[in-house]
Amino acid sequence: MSAVRPGAVVVAWTPDAFGEIALAHGVHEATLRGRDLMVVNATKGDSLVDPAYAGSEAMSSLTDTLAASGLAHEVRQQVGLDVAEVVLELAREVDARLVVVGLRRRTPVGKLIMGSVAQRVILDSSCPVLAVRPGETPS
Amino acid sequence: MGDLDLLWGGLQAAATPENLMYAAIGVLLGTFVGVLPGIGPAMAVALLLPVTFGLEPTSAFIMFAGIYYGGMYGGSTTSILLNTPGESASVMTAIEGNKMAKAGRASQALATAAIGSFVAGTIGTLLVAFFAPKLAGIAVEIGAPSYFAVMVLALVMTTAVLGASPLRGFIALFVGLTVGLIGQDLNTGQPRLSLGLPQLIDRIDIVVVAVGIFALGEAFWVAAHLRRTPLQIIPVGQPWMGRDDWRRSWKPWLRGTALGFPFGAIPAGGAEIPTFLSYVTERKLSRRGDEFGHGAIEGVAGPEAANNASAAGMFVPMLALGLPVTATASVMLAALQGYGIQPGPQLMTEQSDLVWTLLASLLIGNTLLLVLNLPLAPLWARLLRIPRPQLYAGILFFACLGAYATNLDAFDIGLLLAFGLLGLTMRRFGLPVLPLILGVILGPLMESKFREALALSGGDYSGLLSEPLAVVVYVLIALLLGVAALRTRLVPVRADAPDPDRSDDELVSR
Numbered sequence: 001m002s003a004v005r006p007g008a009v010v011v012a013w014t015p016d017a018f019g020e021i022a023l024a025h026g027v028h029e030a031t032l033r034g035r036d037l038m039v040v041n042a043t044k045g046d047s048l049v050d051p052a053y054a055g056s057e058a059m060s061s062l063t064d065t066l067a068a069s070g071l072a073h074e075v076r077q078q079v080g081l082d083v084a085e086v087v088l089e090l091a092r093e094v095d096a097r098l099v100v101v102g103l104r105r106r107t108p109v110g111k112l113i114m115g116s117v118a119q120r121v122i123l124d125s126s127c128p129v130l131a132v133r134p135g136e137t138p139s
Numbered sequence: 140m141g142d143l144d145l146l147w148g149g150l151q152a153a154a155t156p157e158n159l160m161y162a163a164i165g166v167l168l169g170t171f172v173g174v175l176p177g178i179g180p181a182m183a184v185a186l187l188l189p190v191t192f193g194l195e196p197t198s199a200f201i202m203f204a205g206i207y208y209g210g211m212y213g214g215s216t217t218s219i220l221l222n223t224p225g226e227s228a229s230v231m232t233a234i235e236g237n238k239m240a241k242a243g244r245a246s247q248a249l250a251t252a253a254i255g256s257f258v259a260g261t262i263g264t265l266l267v268a269f270f271a272p273k274l275a276g277i278a279v280e281i282g283a284p285s286y287f288a289v290m291v292l293a294l295v296m297t298t299a300v301l302g303a304s305p306l307r308g309f310i311a312l313f314v315g316l317t318v319g320l321i322g323q324d325l326n327t328g329q330p331r332l333s334l335g336l337p338q339l340i341d342r343i344d345i346v347v348v349a350v351g352i353f354a355l356g357e358a359f360w361v362a363a364h365l366r367r368t369p370l371q372i373i374p375v376g377q378p379w380m381g382r383d384d385w386r387r388s389w390k391p392w393l394r395g396t397a398l399g400f401p402f403g404a405i406p407a408g409g410a411e412i413p414t415f416l417s418y419v420t421e422r423k424l425s426r427r428g429d430e431f432g433h434g435a436i437e438g439v440a441g442p443e444a445a446n447n448a449s450a451a452g453m454f455v456p457m458l459a460l461g462l463p464v465t466a467t468a469s470v471m472l473a474a475l476q477g478y479g480i481q482p483g484p485q486l487m488t489e490q491s492d493l494v495w496t497l498l499a500s501l502l503i504g505n506t507l508l509l510v511l512n513l514p515l516a517p518l519w520a521r522l523l524r525i526p527r528p529q530l531y532a533g534i535l536f537f538a539c540l541g542a543y544a545t546n547l548d549a550f551d552i553g554l555l556l557a558f559g560l561l562g563l564t565m566r567r568f569g570l571p572v573l574p575l576i577l578g579v580i581l582g583p584l585m586e587s588k589f590r591e592a593l594a595l596s597g598g599d600y601s602g603l604l605s606e607p608l609a610v611v612v613y614v615l616i617a618l619l620l621g622v623a624a625l626r627t628r629l630v631p632v633r634a635d636a637p638d639p640d641r642s643d644d645e646l647v648s649r
Binding site: 046053056079080081 | 175176221223365366367368369370371372523524525526527528
């Protein structure tokens with residue numbers, strides 16, 4: 001059972017500038033639309049250290065930010081086969097109205113080799129996706 | 140001071156640009172594999188064996204020595220930043236080192252580990268240069284019965300006394316000895332355990348065994364546990380030490396060296412005991428005993444020095460007696476044999492150029508480690524982000540290439556796979572790898588000494604006790620086994636005994 005009501009805004013979050021801007025937009029959108037907020041942080045778990053997977057410090061600062069927003073929210077951390085798949089699966093689960101992702105700058109070669117989580121989410125999502133870059137703060 | 144002259148000569152021979160390059164490659168590669176948990180210097184040397192057959196023996200050994208020392212050093216980085224010891228000898232470093240890092244003193248922990256390693260490695264190498272020729276001088280005098288007894292001592296020590304479980308140790312040892320039996324009997328020419336396969340009559344190549352157990356075994360293990368929650372790494376800047384850190388570190392460095400070297404040098408080395416002893420000593424001697432457990436710098440400096448001193452001490456039995464006591468030494472010995480050089484007491488006299496150049500290159504490698512690694516620490520920390528699938532795909536590729544290159548026969552790839560599965564099984568059931576590798580390498584050597592002793596006495600088994608040294612060694616073995624039995628009786632099963640399903644360092648021996 002999820003703590004958020006169906007139709008929530010899902011934010012694909014990482015403990016860096018990209019996650020931060022996605023979260024800011026996610027909070028903004030959820031407040032505007034009167035929806036709950038679902039924050040997901042996922043990793044493939046195939047390397048010993050993944051900077052995109054939040055540690056306890058980053059998690060507690062995330063919790064503080066969410067508490068300050070006053071929204072009903074839930075945070076999930078997950079290890080899965082594919083990060084984009086984890087995000088999309090969660091979006092289906094909560095019947096998401098919007099998915100927010102942070103866009104990384106990737107070279108074509110980098111995209112070819114490593115793939116892009118944001119790209120996969122945008123292409124495969126069944127609901128609207130908001131793709132944001134650092135610097136594009138919500139008004 | 141003839142030895143110092145020889146060492147100086149070795150230093151000149153080692154200091155060619157080409158050899159310096161191999162030393163640098165070795166040090167970098169060693170640190171690389173040391174940083175990544177699960178991959179140790181033994182695996183790196185085994186993977187490189189086929190590649191180095193085209194090189195001069197001296198260059199190859201300079202590189203191996205660099206890998207060995209680099210591996211020792213790399214392990215400490217992982218221990219400190221990640222609390223995951225890269226190899227078994229770094230377990231003690233992890234205790235205080237990680238606490239220091241969590242308290243924001245990662246730079247100081249890394250620095251004391253690096254400088255302590257340098258100090259201990261340098262003193263240790265000088266001690267090797269001092270002791271190895273003396274020991275070899277004595278060793279050429281001893282006969283087959285005593286030599287056999289010393290080898291039994293080395294095997295019993297590594298198997299029953301050092302390991303966590305003597306039963307598991309002996310299982311691994313006998314598997315290894317059995318593998319060592321496969322092939323043609325050197326005395327009579329009869330094929331043994333060859334299953335009628337012509338490839339097996341020719342004896343199994345040690346490269347295939349080592350690569351199979353270390354590389355494939357580890358790769359299978361990782362494949363079976365591919366996805367895990369990532370660990371939290373502590374970000375680190377440039378390592379440096381304040382005046383207070385120096386003051387608190389230099390005594391533990393020297394004490395650790397004094398503890399580590401003898402344990403590495405006796406033909407039953409292993410860095411686990413001296414690092415543990417060093418940790419306990421420092422905790423007792425420290426005036427700030429209450430800091431232990433919360434990140435005391437002494438608890439990093441001492442064990443890390445002990446670790447490297449014992450790594451250096453290992454060269455004494457290896458060079459003077461031809462007795463390897465660690466997994467890496469075993470693989471290096473196999474490399475010597477690959478060059479057609481017979482390891483043993485004669486090595487010091489017959490191949491003195493090689494030996495002295497090797498010792499000199501250890502000194503150089505040690506200095507390079509310090510110079511390269513202090514500034515590179517943040518880079519090494521980034522290595523931990525390499526995704527496992529890509530990393531192990533590379534390892535598997537080199538493993539198969541190496542196994543195939545030994546005989547250019549696809550049969551060896553099958554053999555490699557078999558040993559890889561054996562390695563996985565051993566890992567699953569918590570069997571130590573070192574006794575197995577020692578068994579494979581020392582088995583044939585022991586057999587030839589055994590038969591030699593029996594031939595001298597006309598087949599009478601009392602011939603094995605015909606030398607006083609042999610008798611002394613057997614008494615020593617009996618005593619050690621008694622102590623080990625007492626220890627297990629008195630000390631109840633350790634609560635922190637490694638769980639084979641979870642432990643990361645089970646397969647990683649030096």
